[in-house]
């Protein structure tokens with residue numbers, strides 16, 4: 095296996111995603127002072143359950159903590175400490191760190207109800223959730239278990255737009271771009287979803303808006319979305335191995351792999367190179383299967399995104415383990431070689447949005463650049 099010269103902070107990212115981090119007493123005291131009484135993490139989704147840290151070399155990581163992942167973060171050797179600034183140390187690795195504080199609006203309520211019912215910010219991106227529950231069931235995803243299909247609801251469009259404005263105007267941690275994501279609507283609600291997409295794109299013409307959604311037949315009118323200024327679309331294959339796909343995500347399996355790949359190709363044609371992403375979940379299938387998925391996405395002009403499986407406490411997979419650091423590292427290194435053959439890169443290219451993905455947000459030129467203002471961070475060593 096080829097081995098890249100990864101830095102200590104880059105190696106730490108894989109280790110933290112595998113084993114998580116504990117907070118020392120000094121770190122807890124520093125956070126009580128700097129972060130006051132705000133929660134440490136939005137913990138709204140399986141892959142966003144940890145603390146967001148910025149390490150040396152501008153490495154972003156969402157590090158699981160025991161509070162939200164007691165299922166696997168009990169015996170980690172990695173400690174977040176504070177001594178005039180945050181640092182992560184353990185098992186022979188160390189890096190300085192800074193801590194991402196949540197926006198002020200998180201946990202607050204307006205006349206439209208709890209704002210986090212509509213929007214949650216991670217890093218510099220606000221994620222809008224127009225549908226409560228999901229018409230599909232993937233067993234690695236918390237959405238259908240947090241909110242079963244009996245509570246499936248379309249949320250009021252004006253409330254979604256109002257909540258998005260609050261996220262963009264947050265006085266502490268303003269969102270710089272947006273993602274409209276799941277759950278997946280029922281087929282009868284596709285016209286509603288199409289209008290929701292158009293309404294949000296028209297309401298925020300100066301803000302990059304991405305869509306992450308199952309490619310339901312008839313949902314995406316790509317020419318219309320392109321004319322409305324859609325930035326990127328994410329069509330997530332998740333699992334390339336068809337047996338694993340049938341086992342963990344039967345509804346998406348039934349749509350067929352070619353359907354997804356054809357859509358990625360047409361979205362790239364319509365929106366332009368680098369603007370159709372597809373996520374692959376690392377750890378629920380073999381490395382070879384994931385790499386075959388990386389190649390298939392890159393061949394169609396899409397941007398592969400590697401997302402490590404994190405067992406969520408609300409799902410049937412809560413007793414599984416995340417992939418090992420070595421498994422993640424090998425997948426990342428071999429996937430990097432594949433994408434370079436096709437002149438594409440491992441997404442996302444927004445550094446803060448790489449907190450929960452297996453990449454370092456280096457674009458095709460191998461450099462990190464920030465398309466938006468950097469998030470506010472706490473506790474960086476001066």
Ligand code: SF4
Nearest residue numbers: 228230232235276277
């Ligand atoms: S379709 Fe998406 S939102 Fe619905 S259960 Fe699967 S991963 Fe979760």
